[in-house]
Amino acid sequence: MPKKSMRTALNEAMAQEMRRDPTVIVIGEDVVGGQGGLGETSVGGVFGVTKGLGEEFGLDRVIDTPITESAIIGTAAGAAVAGLRPIAELMFVDFLGVCFDQIFNQAAKFRYMFGGKARTPLVIRAMTGAGVRAGAQHSQALHSIFTHIPGLKVVVPSSPYDAKGLLIQAIRDDDPVIFLEHKTLYDIEGEVPDEAYAIPFGEANVLREGRHATIVALSRQVHTAMDAASQLASKGIEVTVVDPRTTSPLDEDTILECVEETGRLVIVDEANPRCSFATDVAAMVADKGFAFLKAPVRMVTAPHAPVPFAPVLEDAYVPDAARIIAAVESIVANEEAAA
């Protein structure tokens, strides 16, 4: 299978769906790029994810907008209920705050308030996460906020394969989807089929199976968790690593199944810890899987603080393998690991 970067995988997903379905459009700041025209200056977004779409599909379907997030999402939500399948790009997830009304009160509510008769097939793509020295206003991991809102689906891919399949599913889905791409993952490579494929939402990926503990991790933290898992294996501790892929809907069954097999749970999330994905999974397992647990549930998250700009502080802010290993070791008794 060919190897591709996550950037290429995302680009391929959009291009293939735009070829298949003429109602799919792309709208956002600099999605064509450059001076608003086609050709060499059309960079395709800050990280080049939409590069080439303007050339192939024209400026009627790939629309550069002014810097006004509320107008981008308002336009896209309106276009969605009117029959198009817009992919709106908002650069940084941090900026979604300026269009919460369009997202929370409009797009997320249409199906409910119109008695199930309205569809809002809208995808909102944005970059998430720390690690590129972009400061407190461009580095947050805000998936938990959107997970809280019924009517939204929330996708946090960790690999190029997942990114393509989940974005195709997001475009084909009839509800608004918040699609969050971690800035540090655009250049990672992985096997991605050339053909189109859709990964259903609410289906976790189990990357590794062990018997001592389960680690649930998202997005970039899946890679940190896998690193921790291989280091733990050399110490005789075998862990299961679960990537839920989507926080809404959440694959509770797979998480519970893995906790039942291992009896221990560590949740890794680079978001802030209060009212978060990590607390949500911890509460769900305490509620539905308490009998499986042999030890307390541990969370490895960012602190309840903004993302620091100083590089050393930013690096200390994001969960790393050492913290995950310490969390797992704190709940896996020595005699258990040796057994």
Next chain:
Amino acid sequence: MTGIAAITMPRWGLTMEEGTLTGWLVGLGEETRQGVDVIEVESTKLAGTVEAPATGILRRQVIAVGQTVPVGALVGVIADADVGDEAIDAFIATFAPVDLDVEEGGASEPRIVSVGEHRINYLRKGGPGPVVLFVHGFGGDAAGWGFVQEVLAADHDTIALDLPGHGASSKAISDGSLAGQAAIVADFLRALDLGPVNLVGHSMGGGVCIALAAAHPDHAASLTLLAPMGLGAEINADYLSTFATAQRRRDVEPALRLLFADEALVTKALAEEVVKYKRVDGVSEALAAIERAILDHGSQKAVLREDLAGLAQPVALLAGAEDRIIPPAPVAALGGTLLPSVGHMPQVEAPDQVIAAIRKVARA
């Protein structure tokens, strides 16, 4: 021997990136001989053994049972008794992982050939030597032969193809019947300009091989049939329809467990690999079309016993005694081998017997 030999993690198939050591078959300090099984290894898809690369004493067990390491990584060291410990320590310290992609008989990139309206993906390894063509079963693919193909590639020209609707081949199905698929495989052989080949078919692919040899005797040098369709009417039709329709890992897992005698072989990672294929656009439709073409009210549509009986070529027949997909009784009745503690996947659960059976009938 002179010097020091490395036991390394093998690569069984292109998709294998790491393997887990599941057992030592030779104790530390014990003598072993070149070609004797020395370790047991498991990947996400396969379990098997690795032969000692040299004759000597197992001087070091570099990794522990249960450990997972990348392919090519050092697992153990064999050397004569007179080699010093310092030399072995230095060998381990400076060991560079073997790049298995370029080993003799190693993996080659898959290739695509156009056959009529179909694009057929295939994986060719090894050569020179007699040509062996692997034809997978319903929902399978070329990579599923991994270990068997890898071993035979040492002295055969081996080709594993993806049937239409499967693997990386195009997904549209023109005629999903055994005879229809056999005609496409015959065109594939002509497109590659191959003479008579040694056909190895599993399950539906076994039925395809019988139909192919019957329609084009000049294309078949021998047949090795593993749990083939076409020998009787009985088949677990529920398995086929569950496999064809399941879209999620948790729905696929119970179906996959029916394939093996040892259900522990069905890991979540294996199930995820299967649903990766199931998610591709066009696959559900392709499998449904094939299912309609090969089944009739829950029974096999084509019974090819007379075609098989009429073949002049040597035929090897194998099935797992615990096959829960196609009952193995017809294989036994025809004098075939029933493998104990093996389910519907002899190439995974008993690869050594499959390799031996192919070697016995294959000819140039």
